[in-house]
Amino acid sequence: MSQELAARHGAWSDTPAPVAFVLQMMVVAEADVRKLLHDPAELFTRMLQPVLWLVVFAPVFSRTRAIPTGNLRYLDFMAPGILAQSVMFGAIFYGISLIWERDQGVLHKFMVSPAPRAALVMGRALSSTIRGLFQAVLVYLIAFLMGVRLRLEPWQIAGVFLGVMFGAAIFSTFSLVAACIVKSRERFMGIGQVLTMPLFFASNAIYPLSMMPGWLKVLAKVNPLSYQVDWLRALMVNGGHSVFGLGLDLGMMALALAVFVAIATKLYPRILI
Amino acid sequence: MTGLVRPAIETIQLTRRYDSLVAVDHLEFSAQAGSIFGLLGPNGAGKSTLIKMLTTLLPPSSGTAMVAGFDIVQRPADVRRNIGYVSQMLSADGDLTGYENLLISAKLYGIRGAERERRIREAFEFMDLTESAGKRVKQYSGGMIRRLEIAQSMLHRPEVLFLDEPTIGLDPVAKRSVWDRIRELRRGFGTTILMTTHDMEEADGLCDTVAILHQGHIASLGTPAALKSQAGPDATLNDVFILSTGASIDGNGEEGGAFRDVARTRRTARRLE
Numbered sequence: 001m002s003q004e005l006a007a008r009h010g011a012w013s014d015t016p017a018p019v020a021f022v023l024q025m026m027v028v029a030e031a032d033v034r035k036l037l038h039d040p041a042e043l044f045t046r047m048l049q050p051v052l053w054l055v056v057f058a059p060v061f062s063r064t065r066a067i068p069t070g071n072l073r074y075l076d077f078m079a080p081g082i083l084a085q086s087v088m089f090g091a092i093f094y095g096i097s098l099i100w101e102r103d104q105g106v107l108h109k110f111m112v113s114p115a116p117r118a119a120l121v122m123g124r125a126l127s128s129t130i131r132g133l134f135q136a137v138l139v140y141l142i143a144f145l146m147g148v149r150l151r152l153e154p155w156q157i158a159g160v161f162l163g164v165m166f167g168a169a170i171f172s173t174f175s176l177v178a179a180c181i182v183k184s185r186e187r188f189m190g191i192g193q194v195l196t197m198p199l200f201f202a203s204n205a206i207y208p209l210s211m212m213p214g215w216l217k218v219l220a221k222v223n224p225l226s227y228q229v230d231w232l233r234a235l236m237v238n239g240g241h242s243v244f245g246l247g248l249d250l251g252m253m254a255l256a257l258a259v260f261v262a263i264a265t266k267l268y269p270r271i272l273i
Numbered sequence: 274m275t276g277l278v279r280p281a282i283e284t285i286q287l288t289r290r291y292d293s294l295v296a297v298d299h300l301e302f303s304a305q306a307g308s309i310f311g312l313l314g315p316n317g318a319g320k321s322t323l324i325k326m327l328t329t330l331l332p333p334s335s336g337t338a339m340v341a342g343f344d345i346v347q348r349p350a351d352v353r354r355n356i357g358y359v360s361q362m363l364s365a366d367g368d369l370t371g372y373e374n375l376l377i378s379a380k381l382y383g384i385r386g387a388e389r390e391r392r393i394r395e396a397f398e399f400m401d402l403t404e405s406a407g408k409r410v411k412q413y414s415g416g417m418i419r420r421l422e423i424a425q426s427m428l429h430r431p432e433v434l435f436l437d438e439p440t441i442g443l444d445p446v447a448k449r450s451v452w453d454r455i456r457e458l459r460r461g462f463g464t465t466i467l468m469t470t471h472d473m474e475e476a477d478g479l480c481d482t483v484a485i486l487h488q489g490h491i492a493s494l495g496t497p498a499a500l501k502s503q504a505g506p507d508a509t510l511n512d513v514f515i516l517s518t519g520a521s522i523d524g525n526g527e528e529g530g531a532f533r534d535v536a537r538t539r540r541t542a543r544r545l546e
Contacts, residue, residue, distance in 0.1 A: 012354065012383040020383060027380040034377075035368045038409070105362025109425070112328050112358040113381040114350060272330050 012114055024115035028123020032097075033130055043134050050086040050139050054079065054146050067207050071239050079148040080232035080240065081205030083139045087132040087164055088199065088225055091171035093192050094128050095179030102271050103185075111272060118265040121176060125169040125261070132168030133161055149238040159235040166253040167228040173260035180267035205229050209243060224256035279342060281306040281433050281465035282327065286336035289322050296322040298489035299336060304467055304482065306432075309459055311480030312469040313510075315518055318486040320469040321361060324437050327467070328358045341432040354382075357426030361437040361469075365422050367411035371402060374410060375425055382429035396424035400454060416447025423454055427462070434458065436468035440475060448472075452479055473510045483510070485517040492517035 012020045036043070054075075061067065062074040069077035101107040110120055144150055151157075178195065182188050200206075202216060203225040209217055220226045231249040234242035242249060280303035289297040297319040304310035312320050325331035327340055329349040337346045341355035365374050375396060379389045397403040400420040410418060419439060426434060436455070440448040452475065458464050470476050476483050477497045485493040485500075493500055493513060500513045 015383055023383070024381060027377060030380070031366065031369070031373075031377045034373055035366070038368055103362075104367075105360050105364040106366050108330065108358065108360040108362065109364040109378065110381070111330055112353055112356065113378075114354040114383075115381055116350070269330070269332075272325070 020114075021116060021119050024113075024119040025123040025126060028110065028115070028120055029127040029130065032124070032127035036131070043131065043138075046086065046090050046135060047138050047142075049089060050082050050135075051142055053082045053085070054139075054142055054148075058082075058146070061206075067211065069208065072237065073149075075146065076149050076237040076239065077208075077233070078206055079139075079143045079146075079150075080236045081203075081229050083136060083143075083160075083164065083236070084167055084203075084225060084229045084232055085200055085205050086135050086139060087167045088171045089196055090131055090135060091128050091168045092175050092196050092199075094124070094172040095175035095177075096185055096188050096192070098124070098176055098179045098271060099183065099185050099188055107271070111269070117268045118261065121173060121261055121264045121268055124176060125173050125257075128168040128172035129165040132164045136161060136164040151236060151238055151240075156235045160232055163228055163231040163235065163249075163253070166231075166250075166257060167225070170224050170228070170253060170256045170260060173257065173264045176264040177260060177267060180264065180271045183271060199223060199225050203229060204233075204243070224253060227252040227256075279306070280304055280339070281308075282310070282338065282340050282467060284323075284327075284336070284338040287323070287326060287333055287338050288335045289319075289326055289331065290334040295489050297326065297333075300489070300491065302484055302491055302494060304465055306465050307459065307463045308481040309455070309466045309468065309479055311476040311483040312467065312486055313471070313473075313476055313483060313514060314469075314486035318518070319489040320486055321437060323486070324358075324435050324467070324469060328356060328435050329353055355432045357429070357431035357434040357464075359419075359422045359426050359434075359436045359439055361441060363418055363422070365410045365413075365418050365425065367409065370407050370409055371397070371413065371421050372406040374421060375428060378425045379428050384429060392428050396428060399457070400424045401450075414447070415443050416450055419443060419447070419451050420454060423451070423458070427458060427464070430462060431464065433465045433467065436466060438469050438471065440470070440472060448475070455479060473514065477510045485514055487518040 015023075058075045058078050061078075067074060067077075098107065115123075140150065175192075178191050179188055182191050202219040203223050204220060205225065209220055209226070212220060227244060227249040230242050230244050231246060231253070233240040234246060244252075282304040284300045284302055287297060287300040288295065300323065312323065314320050322331065326333050327338055327345060329345055329352050333346065337344055339345075340352045343351040343355065345352050365371075366377075369377070372393065375393045376389075379393060384392060394403075397406050400423065402417060402421060402424070405413060405417060410421065413421065423436070423439070439455070440451050443451065455466060455468075456479070459466060468480070480497060482495065483493075483497050483500060484491050495503070497510055501508045501510060504513045504516055
């Protein structure tokens with residue numbers, strides 16, 4: 001079927017639905033990446049926080065020897081947590097771009113397109129993973145310079161990148177859910193601040209689960225960030241291991257992503273109402 | 274699309290409520306294929322709500338409509354495949370170039386390869402924007418942005434094109450340029466165009482049929498010439514408007530629109546400056 005003829009039967013009428021879905025998802029991500037390439041400053045400004053944690057906080061805390069990290073130095077224990085945290089902090093504010101694009105009118109163009117809502121949501125998640133990977137490269141570089149004992153085997157690095165992609169996708173879709181509920185930039189900024197700190201501190205990012213009081217341990221075990229950190233700690237640093245098991249880490253990350261994608265897809269049209 | 278006997282748009286008891294407010298109240302009208310249908314009404318009359326329902330951005334509270342042969346409630350995805358939409362706000366992305374805006378749109382609608390490049394090139398030529406294709410849209414004038422958006426909405430050759438106040442905030446020269454392109458679209462592609470406007474000259478000169486919406490109902494419907502002759506000798510469309518709504522189009526109406534509508538209109542006007 002020629003494309004002119006396909007156009008007369010409606011867009012994508014000559015393409016299998018799953019293929020169309022993936023391509024539409026990629027277009028959404030492409031739009032975002034193109035904007036990022038025009039103005040990449042955002043990627044570098046995001047680096048300040050992980051640098052502070054790794055350069056200032058970690059060396060000071062290492063001296064206290066108050067946190068039981070097993071056979072890992074505190075710097076090595078913390079580096080995967082800081083990577084996960086920096087990806088989460090970037091992704092959790094991603095929803096504000098949705099509100100901004102709605103206010104600018106840009107979002108309407110995507111919403112009246114034939115792309116299913118789930119493809120729009122997952123396209124944004126994909127775009128967030130690309131930002132996350134860039135952050136991962138920079139955190140790796142800083143960690144290397146700080147003397148973190150990194151594992152540099154290709155499969156381990158690929159595994160770390162997979163964990164980073166999951167984290168970025170999970171927290172960006174979580175952010176989209178929040179954006180669809182609060183709907184205004186001012187309220188979103190408030191909510192973003194409220195969400196990030198509890199997620200960070202109720203996780204194993206900077207101290208192990210074994211140190212936590214019972215109630216906090218329960219929260220940490222339902223926090224997707226804990227599973228992401230656990231996954232990264234096993235794959236990123238020499239001597240690191242998974243407390244939950246890599247299978248459970250991956251399963252929980254996949255489950256969290258599926259839940260947030262489903263909720264965001266359901267709520268997505270509400271952003272315009 | 275020529276040769277169709279069914280109306281391109283047909284509403285059936287279409288209703289939208291916001292709590293106790295009935296924005297669109299059991300609306301019944303149809304727009305013939307290949308015609309330009311104008312929707313007039315004071316702010317808050319229900320024009321934007323109606324257009325959002327017809328473009329599937331907003332679900333009706335009750336009733337339905339057929340757009341391009343598909344039910345907006347039962348088959349919204351098919352509707353979206355066959356329509357184009359230019360929102361009242363500026364939907365072109367200022368952070369991307371004109372070319373990138375069209376490229377992303379073409380990809381969203383599954384237009385591929387050489388065909389995609391041909392249509393983009395033709396769209397730039399048609400809208401007289403070829404010289405500016407590589408510039409970021411934030412550097413475009415208001416009229417150029419509107420022409421780009423109309424080009425963007427026509428890339429996939431939709432059967433029905435919705436234009437929500439396409440010339441709001443434009444100077445007279447830019448307005449005429451947009452009007453010329455709308456006429457050429459209808460002539461060249463046989464596209465049915467439904468547009469909302471506050472501009473009497475625009476409605477009179479461009480539209481085959483005009484509906485005046487007031488408090489969610491159609492107060493008057495007909496060709497501009499018929500409506501004027503019914504209103505009396507030497508009556509203008511503005512006279513028809515006043516008779517139908519008890520308000521003047523240029524701002525003496527009591528409704529004035531919701532805060533959000535007014536804010537949106539001002540935002541659009543600012544971006545067009």
